[in-house]
Amino acid sequence: MSSPSAPVATPGSRILLRATKFDGAAHWIQPFTVVSDDGQLLVTQYKARTPIYSSRGEFRSPYDSLVYFWRDRWYNVFRLSRPGCELALWYCNVTTPPTFDGCQLSYVDLDLDVAVRPNGCVDLLDADEFAVHQQKYGYPQSVIARAEEAAEEVSALARANGFPFNKG
Ligand SMILES: [Mg+2]
Numbered sequence: 001m002s003s004p005s006a007p008v009a010t011p012g013s014r015i016l017l018r019a020t021k022f023d024g025a026a027h028w029i030q031p032f033t034v035v036s037d038d039g040q041l042l043v044t045q046y047k048a049r050t051p052i053y054s055s056r057g058e059f060r061s062p063y064d065s066l067v068y069f070w071r072d073r074w075y076n077v078f079r080l081s082r083p084g085c086e087l088a089l090w091y092c093n094v095t096t097p098p099t100f101d102g103c104q105l106s107y108v109d110l111d112l113d114v115a116v117r118p119n120g121c122v123d124l125l126d127a128d129e130f131a132v133h134q135q136k137y138g139y140p141q142s143v144i145a146r147a148e149e150a151a152e153e154v155s156a157l158a159r160a161n162g163f164p165f166n167k168g
Pocket of ligand 1: 110111112113125126
């Protein structure tokens, strides 16, 4: 249950995702339109080619995205598709649970990603970066363990074809 004072996003409103690395440095800033929010699961969409700020420079994704953010989970799920085309890829980011202040969604990116292809292949990505950043940022042991669990959880969910992976 979210607390009574926790803001819930209004469908159709614009919000900004601001993901940082563990030291607070901006990592990824992406605008979204809210699809739905029940206080637990926030669903947003992103239109292909809208500018995104990333720590590697401005970026315009060629994919339309439908994105699932659960306030109590250590991962999110991006459903990526080229405009007018079928599903291209599910891209899952391991992060701290997101917080939403009414306009901005925030979390710490924890490097690990899980890619799920339409044929069902599930791949863990960026384990090398996760290992490097454990040292660089001094991740607490509890964060390391939770991030590894989250990667396993979302992989298992995808293999079981659970929501949202059952939404095609
Ligand atoms: Mg990553």
